[in-house]
Amino acid sequence: MEYLIAGNWKMNGSVAFAQELAANLAAKNKAGAPRAAVLLCPQAPLLSLVAGICAGSGIAVGAQDCHTADKGAHTGDIAAGLIAELGCSYVIVGHSERRADHGETDAAVRAKAEAALRAGLTPIICVGETDAEREKGQTSEVIARQVKGSVPQAATGGNCVIAYEPVWAIGTGKTATVADIAPVHTQIHGLFGESGRIGAGLRVLYGGSVKGSNAATILACAGVGGALVGGASLDPEDFWKIVGACP
Numbered sequence: 473m474e475y476l477i478a479g480n481w482k483m484n485g486s487v488a489f490a491q492e493l494a495a496n497l498a499a500k501n502k503a504g505a506p507r508a509a510v511l512l513c514p515q516a517p518l519l520s521l522v523a524g525i526c527a528g529s530g531i532a533v534g535a536q537d538c539h540t541a542d543k544g545a546h547t548g549d550i551a552a553g554l555i556a557e558l559g560c561s562y563v564i565v566g567h568s569e570r571r572a573d574h575g576e577t578d579a580a581v582r583a584k585a586e587a588a589l590r591a592g593l594t595p596i597i598c599v600g601e602t603d604a605e606r607e608k609g610q611t612s613e614v615i616a617r618q619v620k621g622s623v624p625q626a627a628t629g630g631n632c633v634i635a636y637e638p639v640w641a642i643g644t645g646k647t648a649t650v651a652d653i654a655p656v657h658t659q660i661h662g663l664f665g666e667s668g669r670i671g672a673g674l675r676v677l678y679g680g681s682v683k684g685s686n687a688a689t690i691l692a693c694a695g696v697g698g699a700l701v702g703g704a705s706l707d708p709e710d711f712w713k714i715v716g717a718c719p
C-alpha cells in the first residue's frame with residue numbers, strides 16, 4: 473500500500489504563500505518518483521487555487537472540514553459536493569481542533585464523513601486522546617469510542633482514511649514514541665475490521681509534531697500508513713523530507 477503524507481495547513485497562508493508553497497511542492501512531485509501519495513489541505517478559500525496549481529502534478533488537494541448536509545441554510549459552512557467540484561478528493565473531518573473549538577461530537581463527525589462519502593470524497597477521520605485522558609490510562613477506551621462513533625458503517629479501507637492524532641502531541645513538539653503509536657494503530661485496524669467493514673488497504677495516518685527529523689521512525693511503526701502533518705507542512709523542504717522518509 474502506498475503511504476499518504478497529508479499537509480494540514482490549518483488557518484495559515486496568504487494567497488501568495490499558498491501559491492508559492494503549492495507550486496514548489498507540485499514541481500518536486502513532478503520531478504522525482506515520490507515515495508508516497510501527497511495531499512495538501514489549505515483553508516477553504518484557497519482550495520480552487522491550490523487544486524489548479526497541483527493539477528497534473530499528482531498531488532491531491534483536500535479540505536479541512538465539511539458540513540453534514542449536502543446543501544441548505546447553513547451560513548458559513550462548506551458542502552462536500554462543492555469541495556469535490558473544486559477538484560479536491562479528500563476532506564479532514566473531526567480534527568481535535570474542531571472537536572474542541574466547535575464542540576463536534578462523534579455523531580457529527582460521522583455525519584460529516586457520510587456527507588464526504590456521498591460526494592465521492594475520501595474522509596480523513598481524526599481520533600485521539602487528550603493529555604488528561606492519557607494520564608488516566610484511558611487511551612484505548614477513548615480511541616474505541618471515537619472510532620465506533622465517528623466512522624460510518626459504509627466506510628471501507630478503500631474509501632476512507634483514519635488519522636490517529638494524540639491531542640497532547642499536536643503542535644506541542646512532543647512526539648509520541650513508537651511504544652505510544654504502534655498499539656493504537658493496531659487497535660484501530662482491529663476495531664475497523666471487527667465491525668464487519670472491509671478493512672483491507674485501510675490507511676491509518678499518525679499526526680502530532682511529525683517533522684523531517686522524526687518521520688522515518690514514526691512511518692516505520694507497525695500499522696502506520698502515512699502522516700497528517702501540521703506545522704512542518706508549511707515548510708516545503710521539511711515536508712518533502714517527510715515524504716522521502718516513507719519506507
Ligand code: PGA
Nearest residue numbers: 642643680681701702703
Ligand atoms: P502538528 O499538527 O504537526 O503541527 O502537530 C498535526 C495536526 O494537527 O494535524
